[in-house]
Amino acid sequence: MTEDARIVRLADYRPPAWRIVRTELAFDLDLDDTVVAARLELTPGESYAPGAPLRLDGEELALLDIAVDGQPLPPARYALDGESLTVHGLVGPCVLETRARIHPARNTRLEGLYASRGLLITQCEAEGFRRITWFLDRPDVMSAWRVTLRADRARFPVLLANGNPVERGTLDDGRHYAVWENPHATPCYLFALVAGRLEGIHRDLVTAEGRAVRLAVWAAPEDIGRCGFALDAIERALRWDEQRFGRTYDLDVFNIVAVQDFTMGAMENKGLNIFNARYILADPDTATDADYLAVESVIGHEYFHNWSGNRVTLRDWFQLALKEGLTVFRDQEFTADLHSRAVKRIEDVRLLRGRQFAEDAGALAHPVRPVQYREINNFYTLTVYEKGAEIVRMLHTLLGEETFRAGMDRYFADNDGRAATVEDFLAAHAAVSGRDLAQFARWYAQAGTPQLRIDDEYDAMRGRYTLRIRQHTPPTPGQPDKQALLIPLRFALYGPDGEPVAAAAEGDAVVRDDLIELTADVHEIHFDGLPAKPLPAFNQGFAAPVRLDYAYTPAQLGRLARIERDAFNRWEALQRLATGVMLRTFADPRAAQAALSDALGDLLDDDAADPAFVAECLALPDFDTLADQVPQIDVDALLAAREELLDLLAEDHADRLERRYHALADLAAGGLDGPAMAARTLRNACLGWLARLDPHEALAQRQFDTATVMTDRLGALRCLVRFDAPGKDAALAAFRERYRHDPLVTDKWLTLVAARPQPEAVEDVRALLASDWWTPTNPNRVRAILGSFARMNPVAFHRADGAGYALLAAQLPGLDAINPQVAARLLGSFESWQRLAGPRRALAHDTLRGLDGKLTSRDCADLLARLLA
Ligand code: 0A1
Ligand code: ZN
DSSP, X not given: OOGGGGOEEGGGOOOOSEEEEEEEEEEXXXXXXXXXXXXXXXXXXTTOOTXXXXXXXXXXXXXXXXXXXXXXXXXXXXXXXXXXXXXXXXXXXXXXXXXXXXXXXXXOSOOEEEEETTEEEEEOTTTTGGGTSOBOOSTXXXXXXXXXXXXXXXXXXXXXXXXXXXXXEEOSTTEEEEEEEEEEXXXXXXXXXXXXXXXXXXXEEEOTTSOEEEEEEEEXXXXXXXXXXXXXXXXXXXXXXXXXXXXXXXXXXXXXXXXXXXXXXXXXXXXXXXXXXXXXXXXXXTOOHHHHHHHHHXXXXXXXXXXXXXXXXXXXXXXXXXHHHHHHHHHHHXXXXXXXXXXXXXXXXXXXXXXXXXXXXXXXXXXXXXXXXXXXXXXXXXXXXXXXXXXXXXXXXXXXHHHHHHHHHHHXXXXXXXXXXXXXXHHXXXXXHOXXXXXXXXXXXXXXXXXEEEEEEEETTTXXXXXXXXXXXXXXXXXXXXXXXXXXXXXXXXXXTSSBOOOOEXXXXXXXXXXXXXXXXXXXXXXOOOSSOOEEEEOGGXXXXXEEEOOOOHHHHHHHHHHOSOHHHHHHHHXXXXXXXXXXXXXXXXXHHHHHHHHHHHHHHOTTSOHHHHHHXXXXXXXXXXXXXXXXXXXXXXXXXXXXXXXXXXXXXHHHXXXXXXXXXXXXXXXXXXXXXXXXXXXXXXXXXXXXXXXXXXXXXXXXHHOOSHXXXXXXXXXXXXXXXXXXXXXXHHHHHHTTXXXXXXXXXXXXXXXXXXXXXXXXXXXXXXXXXXXXXXXXXXXXXXXXXXXXXXXXXXXXTXXXXXXXXXXXXXXXXXXXXXXXXXXXXXXXXXXXXXXXHHHHHHHHHHHTTTOOSHHHHHHHHHHHO
């Protein structure tokens, strides 16, 4: 088979030849050996051809028995290979029964059924179910399910599966069983079971439709005390989806489980969500405020999938963004409604611009809906998730909340119980809005971040102000030419008094209130009757995920930071100002720096502003965001320019920073309420600046010594490590010992060590890899050490001698053999290698070439080929 024969293409989609209308599974569970009995009720599907064989997916399964309609099947009637089971001579509806033996404890890929600390866990998305039994492992085959779990009662007292519990009882030899029924038509990627020694907490409630539901959180006994916040978060998510989207829950139970070994963040299996423990466990001593918010957001995300993903699922994996982009949008709105909308938007845009833009500009760029793949696991990307959510957000912007909600209702109603496509989603919104969304659909098909270039002109004689707006999307791999997109561009014009100017727009684009709908490569729009040239502001709320090029002066940005009505854009003005200073793009660098410093000073003096927002403004663009702004990444120059500016600003505002730090102390001592969290955020931001100034190291040390919550303890420790304070090593050791038995907090310590912005971090990481802390089968641990190193430590990862690249590359073959998805994500850290300036480009290139032939998984082989193409 050639490499190309493995490529799966959207254009080749065919409906299934067979459907599986009902699936009954019975598991005899054990860590080393599990036996899976499957009973599949098959009926011919749309593309059924009489006499054609049935081909089921199946990997690493040992066949014990096979029968059709109750009769054992002779060997001549079926064929097995490493990937499939083919059955011949089936005509019309029939029942296929198989029994297979599998080995969970040997499963280090963590796909299919695997063991984690004595628990048995499943992960089936995208194609893991075929490692449990033979099946049509594709999302458009939807079945009703009945699952029986049998196991030793002492070692596996809790037995969970999808749907509702219907029966349980005792067997001989100390064994017991439980039966679960999931009546909703569900594809196999949403199958789940969990068995083991777990404890649970629960809450009973009644949905808006009057259904009694039991919500429960399950975790290892030592962790159950840290699950209360997660249980509250489920209830908040359930109520929010009822109110904002009119979606109610549809089973008698909703279970979520925390596990320590999990490749991704969490998984939305029907009625039984499985979570990486880091997105469930939280208490003030071990979780930061940011961790709490992440727990709430991921719980929301998985819960919201029950409608966007489960009730309406995907026709094929090319449609992944149909569930993921939509569900990210929904979880973003959940957080925005519950907390600060402006702060949430800023954080989402930071991630988008710092990471997704880089993906879209690098060797791995792909459309939100790809048209081909070698390995679908490689498409769980920031582009599918985050840019996918931005597309839904633009639709919301274009239609407005009311029409968008009607479009969502229509989408859910028309597609409930079905496997849908992006076209179905757009058709629902087109139907309710009466709009033609054909051009808008290009957002799903075209890779690359669009660039808007805006020039303006003011004719004082006529009082006419003109905007000329050009759009351009750069070429990406396989897509040299791009077409114009429908881009909703929000804008405002400010007069000399700082008030918005109300002037009617005319020109060759549709303009509705504050929204210009760009559809062509170039638009010209003018406003008449303006007594003075206005100050324009664009893309409020970052309504469109584009780069925006308008030649602001530092003074204009300083002014926007004060007068712009949109909070996101006030933050954005400061980011632009800081970026321009660091990249030296302003004609008068001194004036630019002064404008930035003045604006930050005013913010620090503004006790009425939300402290969390002020903290966002103090967080100037990071390395990734700066690197995204330049054609060639000169690592040393970017890092140096950033440090230089931060040092100067810290000097400028030492007094103000200190005042806010102390003034917020009382408020920050509160609990998990918004004001207390915001106060801690700003205090720790101030500390981060102050720690740059020698005499203030003592402040960080004092905060570390007296901290009562993880947010403050970790915030202080980060400063000590970051600036190499004298107490750094003692503090790191104290922290490590205090949390030695807590894997999630140990990961925080390892992250600090691996991300320490010093070239010697390469040697520190090497030492960690040789220590007992290195457990390469645990994805969180691999991420804490190598992920933090490659993604959060540009100083060491891009070390001039190439030692950082070599360190990572040396680990990849071993990791690839353990867990290909984890290895592939690390390999993705090289996505921007082609833009590196100087010798680093060749060093990275050589490192990648050196991996050729050493990475055996389809995941890594595919990525490496694309990186080197
Ligand atoms: N659907 C999950 C993410 C997920 C994807 C793949 C996984 O294993 C390969 C696991 C989880 C979500 O969006 O939360
Ligand atoms: Zn998701």
